[in-house]
Amino acid sequence: MANSALRARPSSQAPNDLRSFWLPFTANRAFKQRPRLIARAKDMHYYTPEGRPILDATAGLWCCNAGHNREPIVSAIQAQAAELDFAPTFQYAHPTAFEAASRLAELAPGDLNQVFFCNSGSEAADTALKIALAYHNVTGQASRQRLIGRERGYHGVGFGGISVGGMVNNRKFFGTLLAGVDHLPATYDREHQAFSRGEPDWGEHKADELERIVALHDASTIAAVIVEPMSGSTGVLAAPKGYLQRLRAICDKYRILLIFDEVITAFGRLGHAFAAERYGVIPDMITFAKGVTSGSVPMAGVIVRDHIHDAFMAGPDHAIEFFHGYTYSAHPLACAAAVATLDVYRDERLFERSKALEPVWADKFHSLRGLPNVLDIRTIGLVGAVDLAAKPDAVGARGFEVMERAFHDEGLMVRNAGDTIAVSPPLIVSEPQIDEIVQKLGNVLKRVA
Numbered sequence: 001m002a003n004s005a006l007r008a009r010p011s012s013q014a015p016n017d018l019r020s021f022w023l024p025f026t027a028n029r030a031f032k033q034r035p036r037l038i039a040r041a042k043d044m045h046y047y048t049p050e051g052r053p054i055l056d057a058t059a060g061l062w063c064c065n066a067g068h069n070r071e072p073i074v075s076a077i078q079a080q081a082a083e084l085d086f087a088p089t090f091q092y093a094h095p096t097a098f099e100a101a102s103r104l105a106e107l108a109p110g111d112l113n114q115v116f117f118c119n120s121g122s123e124a125a126d127t128a129l130k131i132a133l134a135y136h137n138v139t140g141q142a143s144r145q146r147l148i149g150r151e152r153g154y155h156g157v158g159f160g161g162i163s164v165g166g167m168v169n170n171r172k173f174f175g176t177l178l179a180g181v182d183h184l185p186a187t188y189d190r191e192h193q194a195f196s197r198g199e200p201d202w203g204e205h206k207a208d209e210l211e212r213i214v215a216l217h218d219a220s221t222i223a224a225v226i227v228e229p230m231s232g233s234t235g236v237l238a239a240p241k242g243y244l245q246r247l248r249a250i251c252d253k254y255r256i257l258l259i260f261d262e263v264i265t266a267f268g269r270l271g272h273a274f275a276a277e278r279y280g281v282i283p284d285m286i287t288f289a290k291g292v293t294s295g296s297v298p299m300a301g302v303i304v305r306d307h308i309h310d311a312f313m314a315g316p317d318h319a320i321e322f323f324h325g326y327t328y329s330a331h332p333l334a335c336a337a338a339v340a341t342l343d344v345y346r347d348e349r350l351f352e353r354s355k356a357l358e359p360v361w362a363d364k365f366h367s368l369r370g371l372p373n374v375l376d377i378r379t380i381g382l383v384g385a386v387d388l389a390a391k392p393d394a395v396g397a398r399g400f401e402v403m404e405r406a407f408h409d410e411g412l413m414v415r416n417a418g419d420t421i422a423v424s425p426p427l428i429v430s431e432p433q434i435d436e437i438v439q440k441l442g443n444v445l446k447r448v449a
């Protein structure tokens with residue numbers, strides 16, 4: 001569909017044809033009847049093509065932890081684009097890739113020192129699962145092929161990720177998925193956990209289900225367990241107190257690898273560089289994405305403990321040790337963006353800021369309790385969620401209406417996962433802006449019957 005008028009127009013103008021873009025994870029027909037268009041951004045705000053400000057209470061999509069269009073990040077990307085557009089990382093490399101990897105290794109806890117880059121959280125999850133399987137192969141434990149995920153978990157949309165994931169709509173349309181996968185039960189139980197601030201007191205024992213799975217299949221068949229320290233996409237479910245520590249202990253007992261999917265919990269969302277630190281647990285691998293470049297250029301990866309990486313470093317020198325990678329693994333623009341973003345996090349002490357704001361955020365966010373249809377409110381780090389009662393014959397309709405009205409009526413961006421409203425502002429959010437988020441969301445909740 002050649003359209004020179006479209007090509008010539010400045011990027012901030014509204015498009016004149018909405019037909020061809022099939023939006024991901026979106027109610028496309030509703031969107032195209034009443035689009036929610038974003039043309040530019042700065043710091044805590046998006047702006048519509050007409051210039052209307054939208055307060056970003058979602059960091060884009062859990063991405064822009066440093067805020068939007070930050071000058072040091074923009075400049076680094078521009079400079080890198082002018083110097084090196086692309087270099088392969090299969091058999092070659094460029095210096096910024098090593099710099100980005102070293103910076104991430106420095107930030108990661110314990111001996112998590114080896115970084116395998118990819119481009120999305122989905123690729124990171126699949127990469128971690130493949131490293132786990134291959135690790136057991138190269139260490140002579142090839143019978144360890146089972147992968148264990150968790151109900152209500154989200155690990156992206158690749159076949160590995162949806163197999164270990166536990167969100168039914170992401171799975172039920174796509175056939176039989178990977179074989180040999182089992183799931184831990186979800187940790188959320190409203191009856192015991194409603195209106196939690198931080199990690200719920202109840203639910204540590206849910207980790208013991210791993211013992212049941214081991215008893216069923218035998219440890220010699222299990223390669224890895226993958227969980228999010230806090231499940232975001234499924235509606236903000238924090239791990240109960242003691243749960244992750246107990247999971248680590250059981251994995252250690254049976255020599256099962258433990259993978260933390262930190263695609264949204266890394267880079268300050270829970271007050272630390274990685275949520276693993278918050279829990280004092282060192283997993284065998286951490287997946288990351290999103291916040292690593294504050295959303296500015298796609299980048300993701302897996303951080304791996306030394307001994308796992310080292311187990312691959314065998315055989316003749318000319319031989320490839322791990323048959324996996326992506327054309328754009330460690331793309332120069334992404335690496336430059338990552339280094340600049342990590343500088344911003346460090347120089348502005350944004351992880352510490354997030355930690356200091358957590359109690360303030362929790363107090364203000366929980367003030368939404370008692371508004372119409374609110375069944376539960378959860379907060380942890382700089383994250384909040386409101387569960388709304390579903391409309392009798394239209395699950396998800398109320399959550400959708402809140403998201404839509406927040407944008408159009410209040411100039412506020414929130415996310416809805418069904419009837420749960422999830423909020424996760426950039427870590428630069430000020431206290432008055434937290435008040436504004438809560439006020440605007442409260443206004444919408446009062447209006448949506």
Ligand SMILES: Cc1ncc(COP(=O)(O)O)c(C=O)c1O
Pocket residue numbers: 062119120121122123125154155156157228232233261262263264289
């Ligand atoms: C925990 C987790 N893993 C993986 C992903 C997938 O990331 P992507 O959409 O970049 O593939 C997400 C996305 O939100 C996520 O929250």
